Amino acid sequence: MPQVKMETKGLNAWYGRRQALFDVSLDVPDGEVTAIIGPSGCGKTTFLRCLNRMHEETPGARTEGTILLDGENLGRQNVVQVRCRVGMVFQKPTPFPHMSIYDNVAAGLRLLGVRGRGELDRGVVEALQLAGLWDEVEENIDAAGTSLSGGQQQRLCIARALAVRPEVLLMDEPCSSLDPIATDKIEKLVQGLKRRVTIVIVTHNLAQATRVSDATAFFYLGKLVEVGSTHQMFESPREKLTENYVTGRFG
Amino acid sequence: MVPPSPPARSAAGAPAPGGEEGAAPSVRPSRWAVLTWLGRVFHGLTLAVTIGVVGLVAAFAYFLFAGAWQSIAYFGLGFLTSDTWDGVHNIYGAGPAIAGTLITSALALVIAVPIALGVAIFLSELAPAFLRRPLIYVVDLSAAVPSVVYGFWAYIVLVPLMRMSIEPALSSFAGGHSPIGQPGTGYDIFTATIVLAVMIIPTIAAISREALRAVPRIQREAALGLGATRWESTRLGVLRSARSGIAAAVILGLGRALGETIAVTMVIGNIYILPGTLFSAGSTLASWIVDNFTEATPGIQRSAVIELAVILLAITVAVNVIARLLLRRMAEREAGGSSTRRRLRTTHAHTGLASGTGTGPVDPAAPGVGNREAVASRFAARLRTRQAVQWTFVVVASLCVVAAIAPFASVLYTAAQYGGSEVIRPSFYTAVAPLGCNPAPGVTCQAGGIGPYLQGSLIMLGLAALISVPVGLLGGIYLSEYGRNRFGRAVSFLADVMTGVPTVILAVFVFALFLYFDHFAALSAISGGFALGVLMLPITIRSSEEAFRSVSPALRESALALGFPKHRVTVRIVLGSSRSAVVTGLLLAASRAAGDTATVLLCAGGSTLWFQGLNTPTGSIPVFIYDNFGSNYANLQAAAWGAALVLLAIMLAIGLGARLAVRSKYDPTQAV
Ligand SMILES: Nc1ncnc2c1ncn2[C@@H]1O[C@H](COP(=O)(O)OP(=O)(O)OP(=O)(O)O)[C@@H](O)[C@H]1O
Ligand SMILES: [Mg+2]
Numbered sequence: 039m040p041q042v043k044m045e046t047k048g049l050n051a052w053y054g055r056r057q058a059l060f061d062v063s064l065d066v067p068d069g070e071v072t073a074i075i076g077p078s079g080c081g082k083t084t085f086l087r088c089l090n091r092m093h094e095e096t097p098g099a100r101t102e103g104t105i106l107l108d109g110e111n112l113g114r115q116n117v118v119q120v121r122c123r124v125g126m127v128f129q130k131p132t133p134f135p136h137m138s139i140y141d142n143v144a145a146g147l148r149l150l151g152v153r154g155r156g157e158l159d160r161g162v163v164e165a166l167q168l169a170g171l172w173d174e175v176e177e178n179i180d181a182a183g184t185s186l187s188g189g190q191q192q193r194l195c196i197a198r199a200l201a202v203r204p205e206v207l208l209m210d211e212p213c214s215s216l217d218p219i220a221t222d223k224i225e226k227l228v229q230g231l232k233r234r235v236t237i238v239i240v241t242h243n244l245a246q247a248t249r250v251s252d253a254t255a256f257f258y259l260g261k262l263v264e265v266g267s268t269h270q271m272f273e274s275p276r277e278k279l280t281e282n283y284v285t286g287r288f289g
Numbered sequence: 290m291v292p293p294s295p296p297a298r299s300a301a302g303a304p305a306p307g308g309e310e311g312a313a314p315s316v317r318p319s320r321w322a323v324l325t326w327l328g329r330v331f332h333g334l335t336l337a338v339t340i341g342v343v344g345l346v347a348a349f350a351y352f353l354f355a356g357a358w359q360s361i362a363y364f365g366l367g368f369l370t371s372d373t374w375d376g377v378h379n380i381y382g383a384g385p386a387i388a389g390t391l392i393t394s395a396l397a398l399v400i401a402v403p404i405a406l407g408v409a410i411f412l413s414e415l416a417p418a419f420l421r422r423p424l425i426y427v428v429d430l431s432a433a434v435p436s437v438v439y440g441f442w443a444y445i446v447l448v449p450l451m452r453m454s455i456e457p458a459l460s461s462f463a464g465g466h467s468p469i470g471q472p473g474t475g476y477d478i479f480t481a482t483i484v485l486a487v488m489i490i491p492t493i494a495a496i497s498r499e500a501l502r503a504v505p506r507i508q509r510e511a512a513l514g515l516g517a518t519r520w521e522s523t524r525l526g527v528l529r530s531a532r533s534g535i536a537a538a539v540i541l542g543l544g545r546a547l548g549e550t551i552a553v554t555m556v557i558g559n560i561y562i563l564p565g566t567l568f569s570a571g572s573t574l575a576s577w578i579v580d581n582f583t584e585a586t587p588g589i590q591r592s593a594v595i596e597l598a599v600i601l602l603a604i605t606v607a608v609n610v611i612a613r614l615l616l617r618r619m620a621e622r623e624a625g626g627s628s629t630r631r632r633l634r635t636t637h638a639h640t641g642l643a644s645g646t647g648t649g650p651v652d653p654a655a656p657g658v659g660n661r662e663a664v665a666s667r668f669a670a671r672l673r674t675r676q677a678v679q680w681t682f683v684v685v686a687s688l689c690v691v692a693a694i695a696p697f698a699s700v701l702y703t704a705a706q707y708g709g710s711e712v713i714r715p716s717f718y719t720a721v722a723p724l725g726c727n728p729a730p731g732v733t734c735q736a737g738g739i740g741p742y743l744q745g746s747l748i749m750l751g752l753a754a755l756i757s758v759p760v761g762l763l764g765g766i767y768l769s770e771y772g773r774n775r776f777g778r779a780v781s782f783l784a785d786v787m788t789g790v791p792t793v794i795l796a797v798f799v800f801a802l803f804l805y806f807d808h809f810a811a812l813s814a815i816s817g818g819f820a821l822g823v824l825m826l827p828i829t830i831r832s833s834e835e836a837f838r839s840v841s842p843a844l845r846e847s848a849l850a851l852g853f854p855k856h857r858v859t860v861r862i863v864l865g866s867s868r869s870a871v872v873t874g875l876l877l878a879a880s881r882a883a884g885d886t887a888t889v890l891l892c893a894g895g896s897t898l899w900f901q902g903l904n905t906p907t908g909s910i911p912v913f914i915y916d917n918f919g920s921n922y923a924n925l926q927a928a929a930w931g932a933a934l935v936l937l938a939i940m941l942a943i944g945l946g947a948r949l950a951v952r953s954k955y956d957p958t959q960a961v
Contacts, residue, residue, distance in 0.1 A: 095513060119672070121513065122515075122516035126514035128510070130507065134530075135508075136530065137529070145512075145515060146516060149517055149675075150668060150671060152667070199514070
């Protein structure tokens, strides 16, 4: 078994009075891809947003329970640092408008105080290569980030997140607004990246989960129903609920 | 033969098939023909009204230029720079007024923009939920306080403060040198600047806040997710995206400062010299117009005053044009040049990074940012600075909020302090103004009231409503229902521009118009009411257009599909379901008119008597305040404060009621 990178213990989350997560305890293995699946509204996004403390940015939202990163309590750490270590890619591509491709990728590095041109350039090129975007944008690196196609924008956001060398990358349905070819590129990317960064990916697409992930967690109505290796989850789930879901009987 | 009714299920407003058309006049018209005819009449009526509004704007431009022509022809371009205003030898120039206008507005903008942005950012990014709503109300309401009330407050509170403490302190700090200068009387360029800043902060803050709110939340989160602090996420994700909206807000604020009239007139000292220092008295275009228009002798002198109005109009329009060009350039601008690309090629070659594999062999232990330990140590080194910046950001933004609402609080407090005992006395609303008197042993001062002024205000507002409500509604219907074409958009734009025209210019126009037709006195209730109507008109048109547009297309279509002709859909469905938004827009327009001083001062003059007739000079509440703000008599000052409190109460009631009823997107109190 690989080491545990992140771990939640008895995690509960609320939006105002409404509870969205119930007592979720889940281990995220290091250097692997963990997929989160479940029907709409079951709390996948909420769970993901707890992992880099983004949940607390929602007005009226709060959490209870502990989240550990390398065994350290997330709640005790500086929130800015947490988000440097745990990067995030959103459902819709979110390049900063009015910023060039270069500046988009450099944004996180600049926040860290990287000013030297050579260092910035190296970081940007590296990140764009990791995201498999370099060849496509090399010639127009000064164009606006929003001038790219949807799939390219999403990879730009991945590059932006990767530039600060996060230890964990959270991805919330990163392909839901993309066409099959762009989706394929991102899936390949995810698999290639797991050597460097632990990935947690939310997906509605069960086939995608089987293609990219090593472990899969199934959420239902805010509770974690079952978690295990992807193979086991899709071939021989322990819970009836999981079986119904992965065989497409509901959801 | 009565022709058979065609199917009612038809796109309403479309002309009936030819057969019925021709048959209708010769025989008893069928119900269908009547409906078609009605629809056309309705369309024609709204179009005619809209064309009438355009005609009014054309007349506006014509009368101003015609009135100024004598002066323009006589003095030529030298008028712009000459600093003389000599009524004996009839030599006039605009230099001091132009200089005063530009200096006060520019300085006011310098003060107001940072504070207003701080307020907008606090309201949109930082305020805790329980503070946000109330603060937004307060900021919006302080944008609606009438100019004459701000001027009165400045006269009582600000001028002494300037004279006694702020100006001596600033002056000694600067060593008495130009451009600060020796401390003055408090009636000077600097005080006027501060008043202007106070007045435009809420305007700029309210519109900037809307611009910030319009930035999607996901963009803030994208920055936060990258490890940005609140300040960094505001800078990266929000401010950049909102900058065209913020620029628009700043420019609207500038427009308001340039045209602001009464409050400036009350504190700037109104002498016609080129201001040498910050603490010297001066005048602005608007203040000089107000001070000289009514007394100007017909002929070259009056023409010169009207030319000042033309100049002010030109400046306000120019500001808008520049703003629009700027906004367009901003939108079109592409990011960066090609320098980065060239540089990166070299970097690329030197580092020898594999390209295109997507997961190229990047050594995780290599030095530089790629290395995790390096990132961590960098992070630690920078964190303290970043957090200090974040805290400074929060503190500064909060201070901006305090700075922005303190004057409003002071206005309310001062008005309540001096006028509070007046307004709770019923006779205040029914009695004529008291004779001036100061309390002394053995002297009992008469209390008096503002009865005739209240009456005059109501009569003129009634006249204004008579003009602006029907015209505004019909124009609004045309623009939203029929005018989705170039003409309609142009009229909308024109109306927007007209809401930005300083009211003192409207007053000069109405005065000139009445003089020309010479049917009613130019200084009368009817002239004042007409001026207020002209003031309200663009607001009522645009706010009702917006209200009608907000009616859902599904609702219209379902009514059309039921066979309602278009004009009945408009009257029944559109008017019916947007009623409260329309009424709100009308009330907000009325509240602007109720507090406006320049129009009634120049067009209705003043009178201490009860209403004497539509064709005679008539007093009003703002004019009562303006006439008595500097009074030496305690009872008259108290009455003026009572009047100010009445105006404030009207603003607060309408403003709060309107905001509670509907959060209208088009809010005229925020424009100029
Ligand atoms: N901002 C919010 N305010 C209040 N309730 C929310 C908010 N966001 C989510 N919820 C509620 O929390 C629950 C979990 O939502 P969440 O977005 O985590 O679901 P999800 O599994 O990501 O769904 P989907 O697959 O549709 O994205 C839902 O019932 C939702 O209604
Ligand atoms: Mg979701």
